[in-house]
Amino acid sequence: MSVSSVSPIVTTQTMPTWRQKDAEPFVRIEQINKTFGDFTAVNNVSLDIYKNELFCLLGGSGSGKSTLLRMLAGFESPTSGSIIIDGVDMSNVPPWERPVNMMFQSYALFPHLTVEANVAFGxxxxxxxxxxxxxxxADILEMVQMGHLARRKPHMLSGGQRQRVALARSLVKRPKxxxxxEPLGALDKKLREETQFELMRLQDELGITFVVVTHDQEEAMTLATRIGVMNNGEIVQTAEPHEVYEYPNNRFVAEFIGNVNLFRGTVVSDERDSAAIQCDDTNGLIALDHGxxxxxxxxxxxxxxPEKMRIAREPSSAQNNSAEGVITxxxxxxxxxxxxxxxxxxKEVRITQPNSHRDTGERLTWDDHVYLSWDADSSVVLTS
Incomplete structure (x- = not known):
């Protein structure tokens, strides 16, 4: 691994709050459990969220992410454990007295009220x-770029515009x-991508702590300062987006976030700065540049x-980290x-290659015999 000769100076002022050892969490979830009869929806979750974060809870259906969000809002009571917001234990605080607001996936706008009246209702x-x-x-409608539509009713708006009204209504009460x-689930792909950046801009301008629940990996990777990946009621990894993607801590996270090729193998050497794994699928060794x-x-x-692997018609000169096969x-x-x-x-694997140049030559195509290769720093070993 190469190291730059000049390292940037990182101070606590420039370092994200969650990396600062002495930073106080704004939201502290401590050993929260939630059961419905014999079913455990949230299992012993502990989590710290810091002020001004845009934190994403990411997981599939039934992972427990929405139940955890509803407990933060006060719509569900924990079976055990505690939730502390801004230093105050929320155990006996009803939803309407919490410094919290919630924006629902359905938006829940009043159809008979104008945009302006919907936002003013609370x-x-x-x-x-x-x-x-x-x-x-007026201020919040201008911020979400809906001031010119203040007199319209919800049925006269597009999906993206209704989403902005719901967001304005949630923000106007200035919650902590x-x-x-799932705030963007009802939008089409292009509008969803545009609105993601709009959410990030608003969160940055207002300085309000956001907690977003989503099942969409790309949405979480785009929005979040940090991601909490949930599975079977547990948070299995909490990290910044690039860490979750590049360094998943178990097989579930590796497969859930993006695409990945998994190879089963046996450790044959493990030193401080290198390791080697014998892999039958590649008919050779997978070499790593770390222990x-x-x-x-x-x-x-x-x-x-997939993007870490190279594909070519000719074999690479490297003895390790290579395989060959046929394009299907x-x-x-x-x-x-x-x-x-x-x-x-x-074994079938997936390779992704950028089309960074306009290729005028013969493209790789079906049934071509090809050779794959990758660097020693491209692999992540998962023991669970």
């Missing part, structure tokens, strides 16, 4: 002076914590992302091409 219920309500509503349950602290002859999984599928995606290759062992 403020009026609090009995705020009409002048203050009007000003705060905003919870968003893995495994027992001799231990069976492990080696994860290699090709997908040209514009910015990239995806190849499925059946190795000599019969």
């Amino acid at each position: 403020l009026k219920r609090e009995g705020l002076p009409s002048r203050e309500v009007k000003q705060r509503v 914590l905003l919870l968003l349950d 893995i602290s495994c027992a001799p002859n231990q069976l492990v999984n080696v994860a290699i992302r 599928e090709v997908a040209y995606m514009g910015s990239q091409s995806i190849y499925k290759v059946r190795l000599l062992s019969g």
